[in-house]
Amino acid sequence: MNLVGTILVYTGLLALLVGAISVLHPLRFLGIASxxxxxxxxxxxVALFLIAINLPASEERIALQRTHLDDFVPAYQFSEFHSIRINAPRQKVFRAIQEVSADEIFLFRTLTWVRRGGRSGPESILNAPSGKPLLDVALRTSFMKLAEEPDREIVLGTLVAAPQGTRLKKDPTPDDFKALHAPGFALAAMNFRLEYAANGETVLTTETRVSATDASVRKKFGAYWRVIYPGSALIRVMWLRAIRHRAELMPR
Structure with a gap:
């Protein structure tokens, strides 16, 4: 439903743009004669856009825990998953995950500039400094490390919505993240997971899940998610490619 919502959002925006242009100058080659x-x-x-951003988001629930991500976000309403095959062993890929910087990710700065509305601001994963490992930037700003199994999986988490005036613990723990079910919150977690493949290669996957704790937050975040999803997905695809490039250049 979320992918359908995203398609409808951008179909609606395209129709709005084409229609607005045709009000000034009818695009007859598209069949708009007046x-x-x-x-x-x-x-x-406009109508299609409004319908799309208000579509309900269904909940998915993990039946059997297989990953650390499953442990922290077993139920969620929004998600994306991407994978890539890398000609390097898991140890090198895991190291590349930890070392890759924003400079190495194609279109990262352009897409994050759009995401933050062109505004400058403090250091964050959306405003990463040059030459710094992106994972380190995330962990010292808005993300926390939820789990790490060397050469296998790393999981990061953050809050993407919270009630106004919320005061959280100064040093929250992974257990605090897991236990947060009060209304008004949206929790996001993403992982990088590595699997052995044939011929000494590695399959690297990344998955992002967002769990909203009540219907109101789910509706608001759903509208936001359907708008930002294409850019978010492209960032993750390019991130995986940058990790592959770095890992495959490491000496054997």
Whole structure:
């Protein structure tokens, strides 16, 4: 449903744009022969966009725990999953995960600039300094390490929504993250997981899950997720490719 929602969001925005242009100058090659028809197309785009961002988000629940990510976010409403095959052993891939910087990830700075609305701000994963391992930037700003199994899996977590005025513990623990079920919160966790493959290669996957603790937060975050999903997915795909490039360049 979330992927369908994203497709409908951008279909609606495209219809809005085409219709708005046609109000000024009908795009006859698209079958829009008049300004009135352009206005109708534009209004249909607005309606489709509003329907899409308000679609309900169903919950998925893990039946059998297989990963550390499953342990921390066994139930969630929003997720994405990406994988890549790397011609390097797990030890080198795990090291590359820890060392890769924002500079090495194609389009990372462009996409994160768009994500933060072009605003400058403090150091964060969306405003990463040059030459610093991106994982380190995440962990010293808004993320915490939930679990790490060397050469196998690492899991990071963060809060993406909280009630106004919330005061959290100064040094929260992974158990605090796992136990947070009060209304008004949205928790996000992402992992990198490595699996052996044939010929000494490694399959690297990354999965992001978001769990909203009540219907109101789920609705608000759902609208946000459907808008940012294409850019978010592209960042993760490029992140995996940067890890592959770094790992495969390491000496054997």
């Amino acid at each position: 300004r009135t028809f352009g206005l109708i197309v534009s209004l249909c785009g």
